[in-house]
Amino acid sequence: METAVEMARRVLAPATQSEFDRRVEQQARILVDELRRGELDSQGFATGLEVELYAVDDEGRLVHVPPATFEEAGCGKEFGLHNVELNTPPTAFDAAGIETQASAIRRKLETAREVMSRQGLRLVLDGMWTIPPAEGSIAYLSDVDEIDGITIAANMSSDPRYYAIDNHVLERSGGSVGVEVPGARHAFPSILIESLTSSIQPHLQVPRTEEFPTYYNVALRTLGPVLALATNSPFLPADMYNAVEDDRRLVEETFHELRIPVFERTVNAGSWEKACVPPDLETAEDVVDRLVEDSTCAPFLFEWGRKENESEGDEPCWELVHKYGTYWRWVRSVIGDEADERGEGRSLRIEYRPLPTQPSVEDVIGLHCLVTGLIRGLVAAEHPIVELSWADARDGFYNAMRDGLDAELHWVTEDGDPTTEPERIYPELFAFARRGLREQGLSDAEAEAYIAPLATRWHERTTPSGWKKRRVEARLDEGRPLSDAIESMQTEYLRRSRTDEPFVEWE
Template sequence: MDTVAFVRRSLSTDAEQTFSERVDRQADRLKRAIADGAFDSDGLSVGLELEATVLDQSGDAPVTLGRVPDAAFSTAGVAPELGVHNLEVNAAPAPLSTSGLRRQRSQIADAIDAARRAVGPTRDLALSGMAPAPAADGTVAYLSAVEDRDGVTVARNMHADPRYIAIDNDSLRRAGGSIPFSVPGFEHAFPTILFESLATSIQPHVLVPEAEALPRALAAAIRTLGPVLSLSTNSPLLPADCYTGADPEAVLADTHHELRIAAFEQSVNHTDRPKVAVPADVTAPGDAVDAIAGDDTLAPVLFEWLREASEDRSGLDVYWELRHKRGLFWRWVRPVFGGDPVAGICDQQSIRIEYRPLPTQPTVSETVGLTALVAGVIHGIVVTDHPVLDLERAAAESCFYDVVENGPTADLAWIDRDGEPLTDRDRVWADLFRTARAGLADADVDSSDADDLLAPIERRAETGVVPSQWLLDRCEAALDGGRSFPEAIRTAQAAYRQRARSGRPVAEWSVE
């Protein structure tokens, strides 16, 4: 089926009706399987997805967004993402243990090295939360380049996956033909959702061993969104050419520390209910399945369009349409039913929490540190019955969006071990790390290894230096040195890339 036919079929009334009927049947089947214990596991594990941006650094020309060569996707663990300038590397899930986390650290380092080799000598891999360079012909023009194919909009710089194109066209239809994007210093209406591809993330996957613990684990993840993100913000600036005519001082004062959140939410939140949002709490595992099944349907796809139709689906394929819908359930934390097996712990029928608010980080040690922090604190809250579970969901949501705007200086919301509300950042961070250590210890991670893993992130709490603040300070220093605003942004982003390649964590970087 060609792309135009695929998109038209996806957006048809018949497809949506058939898709919805299958989703409802599969949700009922999944809830029964969960209740029967089919998705319980025998231990803890953690996996990771890491997105990156490819840059073109040919000769003496300015660094610009680059295209991932097709050959790169034949490299193990490297997969395409939304934009042709994006790729994703994956670390296979490993036991949440001393040996498992050590192995995962090596896997991530090896995967990034392999991806760098795969993109070739004239390109580089940028580990930043927002694209750190303009497109060669201008970022707005690059993101706006579309063609009409018999009434179907195809973004020229979007990865040529019919499912992406169907999502794009459904979003455009719902938004009235253009997608507005507005952040401090920049505002534009685009003919595609592609501006979301400027932003990249890391996404830890934390196993929930027993289905009955899923509601508490999801609640724990929601309560940690603000405090964890406050130590990891990394997308305060768009590419330099997006700020034509903007007041530098106003941009630096008003910009969000996490523009990635606005980019994602504004690109696809055109359904009746926002698809990208902080999720609601659930009281039973089946409620999480119902939340996915009842979510607004966007760009439905049927099993037989992409695979050989068969009455004898096996394994997780019996939930194929429901799993597809879960992939578009873009909450900032979401449940995943099924995944890669981990020897001695789980098969493909498992339950994980995908933790989605974190931007891509500068170095491997910081990436693994955040993964350990997320896994440790979610498990630690559950096994210690931490009182933060009693924090109002609305307070956790408000805290999250305050952090999105203000980074490490935001007002945090927490409840300490004595049941008292906490807002002091230092005390919240201290309890966050204590709880993470408790969770890691319960998973048999050696205390010395836990200290080593958490050190790069804990150092951020001690110094107040997170990637977004470092970038803003470096940009301001370049402005004070007489550079224009675009030059100051480029200078800050180039310095970031240089220091990130050194492997030293951001808390050790100088601004000069």
């Protein structure tokens, strides 16, 4: 049986990329024809959700998840051996569908926690781990070996796709991956540094493909204000800080969402710009064209993973769909199976990718509803947010990454007035999120229940990242060194998160 290393070597062969790219171009023509015939129209709006977590021991230190545990726990593997992923079933975008997703996440998390606890592990809802493993963060992220010319990170999940991605990025970046954020500058021999981060990824299926560009472009313009409410990764593991002149200034200057620069610096190797705010779409066909044009990374061929009794005709666009696995835009258009039990075939959906994992299930579901409700509500109301320039939308996103709720954000009001005033932006944002949920059949009370905790964050000017910064500052005031202050804060975060109490009740 072919090993993961042998498979990774096949993936990285020049002949593989040539054949993969040939198939992608051929399959793109099939999909464009399907788009033009309306065959990717679907039965209705639908949603789905991905949630990433990580595992720690009783002291909060990062640990591996035993491979045999995943199936019993009902969760999926991710990049690092400490990572776990939960997925909800795709459901119709309505009150029952949202409740099904919320129940599924609660049930899956409860099961996974129970199974992990028998292994002495705890699963954490968080945007970035900051208490290092026993050997230290640098050693953990730098532990690599070379087997037959393939770099293998010791703490990476054993998967030929992950190995191939790692080696392809390393080849383009000269053999190391750099990270540079306030207080820390490092180069690592693997992209395992990306496993520092955990995210949630709401999906929204759009039923009419001709309307997809409008929904997509509206989603881009929500990035800054939504991210500012969600920030949850202001600190690296404390032992990674090697360029701090003043502890207090570090706390002031650290970005509210370090996940964004860490991920971008990891995968944007050489001239690649795979993790970025993508440009607007003009037509649904742009979805296919953009994917074809994207630089190929770690290509697999269908027959290598073909299941028994499965023919090539079972998925005529396998390579094209596979390419999405390395198409890392902060808003991503996805062509996939129709995400609604009422329909069959392929559909178009938006994957909203910049959000860190939140402290509780209620926060995760609330943010999911905010995103999907907001996009739906703005389009349903024909809101003039689409008049906001793409450059302003991009700048607002990166401002929110750095400054959280204090960021300079950009918006166009329902009256068509450009504004950077948060007091005008957020009341509209919440109002149109509620409207979008009502458009999908939720009652006023149901819509309010999902959106209210996020609105409270705005009214009280509090986010998980702000909470973390304040806790570290308080410990510095007590005279503790930065490393102790961060670890103490994180210990309190872990304790509170385990209760699954909504974040706005923490203060």
